[in-house]
Amino acid sequence: MKRGSKLLTAALLAQLISPPAAGFALLPEPPAHGFVMNLDVSAAPFQSIGYGLTSWRALAELALARWNAAGIGSGPDFNFFGTTNTVVAGNACARDGVNEVTWAASNCGFSYGSAIAITNRWIVNGARAEEDVLFNSNVAYNAYQGPLARAASGSETMNDFFRVAVHEFGHAAGLDHPDQAGQTVTAIMNSTVSDIDALQADDVAGARAIVWSQASATTTTTIATTTTTSQMAPGQIAMQSYFPLRPGYEWTYQDSTSVRPYKRVIGQTPVSINGIPTWVWSDSGGVARYMTNDADGIGRHASGSQSVVPGFGNATVSTIYAPPDMYVPAKVTLGGSADLSGTIVENVSDGSSKSNSYTQTNRFGAERVTVPAGTYTTVRATNVRVMNGVTSTNTIWFADGVGIVKLKYEESTGYTQTYSLSAINFTPAPAGAALNLQAGWNLAGNSSTGTLDVAATFGDAGNVLTVWKWIPGSAKWALYTPSLTAQALANYAGSKGYDVLTGVDAGEGFWINSKAGFTAQLPPGSAVTAAAFQGVASGWHLIAIGDNKTPRELSTALAPTTLWAWDAGQARWYFHAPSLDANGTLSNYIATKGYLDFGAKLLDPVTGFWVNVP
Amino acid sequence: MKKTLIALLLLLMIQLPVQAQAATFADKNLAQLVVEAEQVFIGTVVSAQSRKLPNGAIVTDFRFSDVQLIKGDTAGTDIVLLALGGEVDGLRLEIPGLPQFQRDSRYLVFSSGNGKDIFPVVGGPAGMFQIAAGASGGNPIVLTSSGMPLGTAIAAEIAGEVASPALGAVQPPVTLESFLAAIKSRLGR
Numbered sequence: 001m002k003r004g005s006k007l008l009t010a011a012l013l014a015q016l017i018s019p020p021a022a023g024f025a026l027l028p029e030p031p032a033h034g035f036v037m038n039l040d041v042s043a044a045p046f047q048s049i050g051y052g053l054t055s056w057r058a059l060a061e062l063a064l065a066r067w068n069a070a071g072i073g074s075g076p077d078f079n080f081f082g083t084t085n086t087v088v089a090g091n092a093c094a095r096d097g098v099n100e101v102t103w104a105a106s107n108c109g110f111s112y113g114s115a116i117a118i119t120n121r122w123i124v125n126g127a128r129a130e131e132d133v134l135f136n137s138n139v140a141y142n143a144y145q146g147p148l149a150r151a152a153s154g155s156e157t158m159n160d161f162f163r164v165a166v167h168e169f170g171h172a173a174g175l176d177h178p179d180q181a182g183q184t185v186t187a188i189m190n191s192t193v194s195d196i197d198a199l200q201a202d203d204v205a206g207a208r209a210i211v212w213s214q215a216s217a218t219t220t221t222t223i224a225t226t227t228t229t230s231q232m233a234p235g236q237i238a239m240q241s242y243f244p245l246r247p248g249y250e251w252t253y254q255d256s257t258s259v260r261p262y263k264r265v266i267g268q269t270p271v272s273i274n275g276i277p278t279w280v281w282s283d284s285g286g287v288a289r290y291m292t293n294d295a296d297g298i299g300r301h302a303s304g305s306q307s308v309v310p311g312f313g314n315a316t317v318s319t320i321y322a323p324p325d326m327y328v329p330a331k332v333t334l335g336g337s338a339d340l341s342g343t344i345v346e347n348v349s350d351g352s353s354k355s356n357s358y359t360q361t362n363r364f365g366a367e368r369v370t371v372p373a374g375t376y377t378t379v380r381a382t383n384v385r386v387m388n389g390v391t392s393t394n395t396i397w398f399a400d401g402v403g404i405v406k407l408k409y410e411e412s413t414g415y416t417q418t419y420s421l422s423a424i425n426f427t428p429a430p431a432g433a434a435l436n437l438q439a440g441w442n443l444a445g446n447s448s449t450g451t452l453d454v455a456a457t458f459g460d461a462g463n464v465l466t467v468w469k470w471i472p473g474s475a476k477w478a479l480y481t482p483s484l485t486a487q488a489l490a491n492y493a494g495s496k497g498y499d500v501l502t503g504v505d506a507g508e509g510f511w512i513n514s515k516a517g518f519t520a521q522l523p524p525g526s527a528v529t530a531a532a533f534q535g536v537a538s539g540w541h542l543i544a545i546g547d548n549k550t551p552r553e554l555s556t557a558l559a560p561t562t563l564w565a566w567d568a569g570q571a572r573w574y575f576h577a578p579s580l581d582a583n584g585t586l587s588n589y590i591a592t593k594g595y596l597d598f599g600a601k602l603l604d605p606v607t608g609f610w611v612n613v614p
Numbered sequence: 615m616k617k618t619l620i621a622l623l624l625l626l627m628i629q630l631p632v633q634a635q636a637a638t639f640a641d642k643n644l645a646q647l648v649v650e651a652e653q654v655f656i657g658t659v660v661s662a663q664s665r666k667l668p669n670g671a672i673v674t675d676f677r678f679s680d681v682q683l684i685k686g687d688t689a690g691t692d693i694v695l696l697a698l699g700g701e702v703d704g705l706r707l708e709i710p711g712l713p714q715f716q717r718d719s720r721y722l723v724f725s726s727g728n729g730k731d732i733f734p735v736v737g738g739p740a741g742m743f744q745i746a747a748g749a750s751g752g753n754p755i756v757l758t759s760s761g762m763p764l765g766t767a768i769a770a771e772i773a774g775e776v777a778s779p780a781l782g783a784v785q786p787p788v789t790l791e792s793f794l795a796a797i798k799s800r801l802g803r
Contacts, residue, residue: 027710094670095705107709108671110698110732115711118732123706171710180711180739182762191711 024189024206025181027174031212032127034072035172036082036368037064038090040102041135045337049158050144052336056161059143060101061366062334063165068377069434069519070204072173073212074601079377080173080212082368092132095122099130099172103137112136116193117164119171131172135164147195163188163197170203174210178202201517204436205569237364237379238331238521242398243293245279246526249426251403253419254372260284262419264404273301273320290317292324299324327396328381332364340383358387369397369406372422376405427527427547435520435606437463437512443566445509445544445608450523452504454480463518468511469501470542507532509542509608522606530557538613546605551576551598560611565603567596574598574609642724642737648800650736651724653686656745656790657693658720664700672707674700676715678723684797686725695725698732713739713759720745722756722793745790754790764788 041056048054064081072080090100093108107118116139122130135141140151141159151158170189177191187202199207247268255262267280271290278290278301290302301324304317326340341359362383369378376399384393391412399405405421435444446452458464461482469478478501479493493500504510507528527546534557545554551563555578565574575595580586590597603609648654657678664674678693695715699707712733715721724741728734735741739759748755758764764787 091670093667096670107698107732108667108669110671111727111730113727113731113733113738115732119710121708121710123701123708124704176710180760182760 023178023183023185023202024187024209025176025178025183026206026209026211027121027128027171027176029121029123029126029128029174030210031080031174032124032129034077034080034082035099035131036084037099037101037131037133037169037172038084038088040087040090040100048143049149050142050146050160051162052333054143054333054336058334058336058365059162060165063162063169065334065366065377066166066199067169067173067207070199070207070436071434072207073210074208075212076208076604077212079368079375081169082375082377083366085368090132092120092134095124095130097130098132100132100134102134104134105137107134112138116159117168119168121171128174133165133168133172135161135168145197148193157193159193160197164193166199167193170207173207174212175203175206178206199519201436201438204434204517204519205438208436209569237334239298239328239379239398240293240330242379242400243298243327243403244401244426244526245281245291245293246426247279249403250424251421252423253407254422256416256418256420261422273317274322276301278302288317294330296324296326297329298327300327301325327383328362328364328398332362332379332381334364334366334379336364338362338364356387358385360385367397371405371420373405373424376402378405427529435522436517437514437520438517438568439514440568440571441566442512442514442568443509443542443608444512444606445507446504446522447507447528447544447546447605448522449506449526449528451506452523454501454503455482457520458482458512460518463514463516465513465515466511467501467513469504469508470540471499472537472539472541474499475539507543507545509544509610511608527605530554533558533611536613541611541613542608543611544605544608545603548602548604550600550602552578552581554603555581558611558613561614562612563609564611565598565607565609570596572596574601642740644796645800647724647736647741648685648797651685651726651741652728653688653693653725654684654723654797655686655688655693655725656682656684656720656722659715659717660692662700662715662717664702666702671698672700672702672705673698678721680720684794685801693725695723695734696729697734711738713742715742722790743793748787748789755787756790756793 037060039057039060041060043055043057045053045055051059061083064083068078068081070076071078088098090096090098090102092100092102092104106112107120112118115136117133117135120132120134121128122132139159140156141161142149143161144158145160148160149158150156167188175189177189178185178187179190179192185202186196187200187206188196188198189203189206190196245266247266249266251264253262253264261284263284265282267282270277271280272278273290276292278292280288281291282288286305288304289300290304292299292301301321302317303319303321321344323342325344329338329340332338339360340362343355343357360383362381365380365382367378367380369376376397378397378399380395380397382393382395384391393410395408396404397406402421402424404419407419409415409417437444454467458467458480459482464482467480471478476497476499478499479489479496480501481489484492490500528544529547530545530549530553533541533543533545536558554563555576559578561577561579563576567574573595574597575590575593576598577586577589580589587597642650655678658680659676660679661677662674663677664672666672674697676695676697678695679691681688681691681693697712697715699709699712701707709732713735722743722745724736725734726736742759743764744757744759744761745754746757746761756764
């Protein structure tokens, strides 16, 4: 009863908090399918005001990635948008099956008036079948963050292509202008371009409200495209979750030069190289690479040979790289580049050493690629290295939570080799899945095997009021608030009978009371599956799963008496009870109580939910 | 004093250029609507006929009858405005942000670029106003393109006052009579 009363208190507290005013505006017709956009805008690099060396196409890719990261529909679908592998000449003035994105001096012969970009929506049988986006080529465009700038002439606005693209792709996803629907909200989807240069909480809430079922998506994975956090500069992507170095992780590739599959495996324990713990990343060809993925980026510290089963035997280190050979920086800007030129001092195991200087330029982009293992939205890193008179080009496609899904090596000598991912032995991590929080109470979950560092993730007092986690073993709450010092928090929590909350562990849910909408990120790790909760102790548990089950599917593993999830936007509970579901009275019960019916809604990797286990 | 305030407003608009985004239009104040419109008229939409152009685009002809012309010329008794979008043979073209004329509704329209612009109304929704019957059969009132009370800025402009956000939605409705008087004042009549 004590547990029940505390839960009731929490529930009442959550319900008493007024949700933010209903926001966003949806276009009436649902999408017929996810949209693969034909980015018929130049890929030629130019020096932008605010995004460094970039291209219109890279910026458009980034804008699409932002919506994918937010997720479309209640699923949500993190791969709603894709891009064509090859750009074709589409016709925005007719329904030609091509979702054209291009510059144009007019819209089908008509003047834009004062519009700077337009989305033409083609609707067939009540569903949106095609979305064509036109950017007005008569007005000045560049790319930058922050307040709107003037063009060089001083009298006109210098339009920021990125924020306009985000806005137009929001239309393509299914959103209308909230301000024209009589709302007063902060949103990039408002009809007038402003200093807002990124998705806002209202935009994300709108994206999630679009009538779109992930189950009907044409993609095969649900991996977030970008790993944005509220602290990260616009346009940047943190690469850490794109190269998971976890014990026993195994990737199998098709090798363009061999009929045999090619495997890469992470060893079971770290190996120290020059005092730095590294992970042995060995392949079926007998080569071992000693890797780190940290604040400096993804780097190789040593190479060696391995004569036994890759990943499990002892490797012989033959070469140490000092400084390490960097694959990519920790953060990259799509459309941008990085100069990773340097010198590799190879300390060979026979005691000799040799030095090789090289020039290396890395360029980064976003690309949707299909390999035997599936279709992935990736960060593409192309590095061109000139060393010892040989120019080699490595193009690596990284997918969030998965790792390298494709790698192409080309030499100026004409030699080419391509690896394409065919299988992995782990469940792709939900890491990078955007945790989009709304102002007010949110019931969220950490379905990653990594621990979510609460202070690091929710330490911004401008965004966060409190974070709460239920401790089933002691039937008490753990509390964190960024507005108190560690000592003050400990004193306060102690006086109230709470624990101090420091981390949300794998598979745990938590409440967060937000001052404002913002986006956070789950920690790296693999997915906690529903099966992990089989045999859990009786009582109330606040949990999260990463394998996207419906409550009905979850019930086969967990068999709770009841299951509850909180809808922050509507400030209402989703409810499920297996016993009522079995006797056919669930829908009626939900209706009489005013709850929400899960239906086909999934318990996605960032949703926390209560289960009462008998 | 009134002229000074209007001048200040205009100066502010010059210093902070209004940004138009998407199928969206720059906001316009009454003075701009009057100056930029080629035609200003009141009319009732009696038909909306869509057709496909040779380039594949779909357009719609909106025919206005019972026209009261306030500015400009008209060749006949009716006025036809051409806008991008519409439906032909089950295929519909829509542009988010583009306002819609509703059949059988009566509008006050500030028109420009007919046959050339995607939507031939100055400022898009800013230049089209619904006309509704006043309370208890009183004077007709003017609403926004979506049927909402007029914003404080244009309402204040009509009333000759400086906009005050605190007024919000409780401001009295703007009558067609006062709106027309404000238009004619700016036309020098």
